[in-house]
Amino acid sequence: MKKSNLKLFALLAVIMTVGLSFTALKKITVKGSDTMVILSQKWAEVYMAKHPGTVIQVTGGGSGVGLAALLNGSTEIANASRPIKPAEVQKLKSKFKTAGIEIPCAKDGLSVFLNKNNKVAELSIQQLGDIYSGKVTNWKEVGGDDAKIRLYGRESSSGTFEFFREHVVKGDFAANVQTLPGTAAIVNAVAKDKYSIGYGGAAYAEGVKDCKVKKDAKSKGVLPTAATIKNKTYPISRYLFMYLKSKPTGETKAFIDWILSPEGQKLVVETGYFPVK
Amino acid sequence: MKKILFTGMLFAACLVNAQEKANDTAISKSVDTLKTNELTKLKESVEDHSMKLAGYEERFSALESVVNELSKIKVSGYIQAQYEMYDSWASDGSQHGIPVTGSAYEDNSFYLRRARVKFTYKPVDGVNFVLQPNFEIHQVTLKDAYVQLNDRWLNTFSLWVGQFSRPTYEIEYSSSSREFAERTLMTRTLYPSERDQGAKLEADFVTKYNVPLKLQFAVLNGNFGEGALANQAKDVDNGKDVMARGVYSLKFPSKGLGIDFGAHTYLGKTTVIALDSNPANNIFKDVNNNLFTPAVGDQFKKELFGAEMQLYYDFLGGLSLKSEYIRGTYSGTIHTAQVNTLFNANKIRNVEGYYLSLVKNVGKVNEVSLRYDVFDPNTKLSGNNVTTKDDLRYHNWTFAWQYYFNDYIKVMACYVLPLNEKSLNAGADYKKDKHDNIFTLRLQARF
Numbered sequence: 255m256k257k258s259n260l261k262l263f264a265l266l267a268v269i270m271t272v273g274l275s276f277t278a279l280k281k282i283t284v285k286g287s288d289t290m291v292i293l294s295q296k297w298a299e300v301y302m303a304k305h306p307g308t309v310i311q312v313t314g315g316g317s318g319v320g321l322a323a324l325l326n327g328s329t330e331i332a333n334a335s336r337p338i339k340p341a342e343v344q345k346l347k348s349k350f351k352t353a354g355i356e357i358p359c360a361k362d363g364l365s366v367f368l369n370k371n372n373k374v375a376e377l378s379i380q381q382l383g384d385i386y387s388g389k390v391t392n393w394k395e396v397g398g399d400d401a402k403i404r405l406y407g408r409e410s411s412s413g414t415f416e417f418f419r420e421h422v423v424k425g426d427f428a429a430n431v432q433t434l435p436g437t438a439a440i441v442n443a444v445a446k447d448k449y450s451i452g453y454g455g456a457a458y459a460e461g462v463k464d465c466k467v468k469k470d471a472k473s474k475g476v477l478p479t480a481a482t483i484k485n486k487t488y489p490i491s492r493y494l495f496m497y498l499k500s501k502p503t504g505e506t507k508a509f510i511d512w513i514l515s516p517e518g519q520k521l522v523v524e525t526g527y528f529p530v531k
Numbered sequence: 532m533k534k535i536l537f538t539g540m541l542f543a544a545c546l547v548n549a550q551e552k553a554n555d556t557a558i559s560k561s562v563d564t565l566k567t568n569e570l571t572k573l574k575e576s577v578e579d580h581s582m583k584l585a586g587y588e589e590r591f592s593a594l595e596s597v598v599n600e601l602s603k604i605k606v607s608g609y610i611q612a613q614y615e616m617y618d619s620w621a622s623d624g625s626q627h628g629i630p631v632t633g634s635a636y637e638d639n640s641f642y643l644r645r646a647r648v649k650f651t652y653k654p655v656d657g658v659n660f661v662l663q664p665n666f667e668i669h670q671v672t673l674k675d676a677y678v679q680l681n682d683r684w685l686n687t688f689s690l691w692v693g694q695f696s697r698p699t700y701e702i703e704y705s706s707s708s709r710e711f712a713e714r715t716l717m718t719r720t721l722y723p724s725e726r727d728q729g730a731k732l733e734a735d736f737v738t739k740y741n742v743p744l745k746l747q748f749a750v751l752n753g754n755f756g757e758g759a760l761a762n763q764a765k766d767v768d769n770g771k772d773v774m775a776r777g778v779y780s781l782k783f784p785s786k787g788l789g790i791d792f793g794a795h796t797y798l799g800k801t802t803v804i805a806l807d808s809n810p811a812n813n814i815f816k817d818v819n820n821n822l823f824t825p826a827v828g829d830q831f832k833k834e835l836f837g838a839e840m841q842l843y844y845d846f847l848g849g850l851s852l853k854s855e856y857i858r859g860t861y862s863g864t865i866h867t868a869q870v871n872t873l874f875n876a877n878k879i880r881n882v883e884g885y886y887l888s889l890v891k892n893v894g895k896v897n898e899v900s901l902r903y904d905v906f907d908p909n910t911k912l913s914g915n916n917v918t919t920k921d922d923l924r925y926h927n928w929t930f931a932w933q934y935y936f937n938d939y940i941k942v943m944a945c946y947v948l949p950l951n952e953k954s955l956n957a958g959a960d961y962k963k964d965k966h967d968n969i970f971t972l973r974l975q976a977r978f
Contacts, residue, residue, distance in 0.1 A: 426683075
């Protein structure tokens with residue numbers, strides 16, 4: 255073989271190797287719940303470190319955005335901090351002829367955040383509903399100082415928004431709820447504002463205090479802890495889900511199986527959430 | 532002399548020092564002036580920007596209120612343009628194609644099947660106004676026009692008033708999503724034009740109670756899709772027809788399986804509103820094919836009972852299996868204000884029909900579908916006892932393929948093979964299976 259042919263062969267071999275190494279990368283896209291972004295990113299980081307041939311792209315945007323992306327085919331896995339809506343299932347049925355695959359992957363308590371200097375430490379579901387629907391507007395009405403309540407909440411595309419509306423507000427939010435992108439932003443805002451209140455995933459409560467929540471006026475206030483969320487005594491707890499349009503196969507299946515394994519569930523606890531089993 | 536010199540030097544030193552101090556003071560004053568000027572400029576700039584920001588905020592508020600109002604209006608719609616080929620022949624080969632107004636027979640045609648725009652206005656939470664005109668080459672007709680009031684307390688009930696789809700699965704499943712070119716013969720015959728005017732109460736127990744049960748109850752004029760368009764604007768016989776439907780959804784999300792099943796009923800009447808000057812046009816046939824002449828005001832049964840099932844399963848990608856079964860007694864008249872073109876006779880009939888459809892997604896952009904549907908417009912007669920083609924039972928096979936370019940554009944190829952019941956006494960075309968297959972190639976765009 256001539257030297258020039260050898261060089262050409264070597265060059266081609268390098269190109270093909272590089273090319274093949276790119277095509278061999280398996281890409282998994284995950285989109286949706288902002289509540290789940292940190293957890294999902296952690297799962298992705300650890301899994302990618304263990305499986306160098308796999309690329310996992312995680313983005314937030316809210317549960318509704320993730321499920322919309324699942325419906326338009328731009329993501330493989332939709333993260334949602336609320337169960338899929340009947341209308342979304344209908345769209346899956348109509349478009350993909352499936353009812354979708356639902357995988358509960360963690361449990362979460364929805365915390366109510368109060369500023370550390372706020373006198374109020376516990377509220378009933380009814381009081382929270384009244385506060386967020388605008389019926390109660392002053393802290394003195396719920397045992398606090400004579401000061402106006404400033405409300406922080408999530409955008410309507412968020413699963414946390416939907417869950418809180420359905421299980422706590424049970425109606426429309428007050429018009430003066432200031433919406434912020436993500437629970438971290440809400441925690442930050444409440445930490446700076448003595449007379450504010452916010453809600454979000456329990457994993458984010460840093461620099462603020464968790465409000466004890468009472469199921470009704472006569473019940474005892476319960477803090478969102480691993481034990482109370484697991485034994486369901488904390489009244490605002492929920493599952494976190496992953497949705498797919500069809501049964502996972504290949505690397506996606508391996509990733510999901512790993513998430514549900516003790517190793518994946520250990521990260522759930524480390525991130526501040528609670529394992530499904 | 533020395534003293535004089537020393538005094539002079541001392542004076543000069545003091546003078547220099549005083550000069551330096553004066554200079555320092557002047558510099559300090561100059562810096563202060565500069566600082567003051569800068570601060571003044573900065574203050575002016577901040578004020579200027581504050582004013583600009585206030586102006587933007589004002590404009591933004593005005594725009595925001597406009598955008599908020601506009602966001603209450605949703606516009607959607609779709610266009611279906613298609614090419615059709617009619618493999619339809621008279622038994623003696625004399626006619627090929629289908630009769631078309633203004634010309635003898637056509638065996639192929641371009642056809643704008645749908646051009647619809649749907650406007651939904653949601654002024655406040657819980658209230659929807661829906662208006663959906665359909666644009667045709669020669670006219671604009673109103674398809675949906677209703678007000679929907681959702682209960683805000685239980686999140687369970689909704690009241691619809693106006694013109695809307697009759698509550699059956701096949702009718703409520705939009706034509707833009709359907710996997711076949713047309714609905715089944717059964718649905719097209721028994722529920723002409725799909726819609727009707729009236730009021731409908733829906734109860735969906737899934738949101739509030741997490742029970743996947745939906746109940747629908749409707750009171751309708753009962754004459755939509757019958758007779759001339761002008762006659763469909765109001766009820767023609769005072770009597771109201773009633774529809775009810777219940778659907779329960781079973782979900783097995785971990786297995787990718789969903790099963791919806793339900794039942795519906797239609798309870799109505801056909802009223803004889805006038806007699807024709809020609810006595811022959813007033814003769815009716817009862818369910819046993821006996822002739823009789825009714826009086827004005829006589830009412831005949833229009834009672835249907837149906838069952839339905841839709842199964843969705845993730846088997847190598849999506850797969851759906853859907854079925855509906857309807858039987859009952861149906862009546863029709865040839866009176867111009869009430870005639871149903873697919874049940875065009877003075878008659879009362881026991882009818883029965885069903886369909887079974889299988890749809891399979893192949894990859895991400897292809898979908899293949901197969902449907903078998905049967906409609907018997909007269910269950911009491913069969914074979915050579917059938918003396919008119921309108922009483923013949925039909926078995927229809929439909930094959931379709933859809934290709935999705937994206938979420939908004941798809942192409943459909945659909946082939947329908949209607950197989951009629953054979954009778955020696957229902958016309959020459961029906962002694963054997965009439966050649967009446969149809970091929971449709973459709974491009975659909977929706978937004």
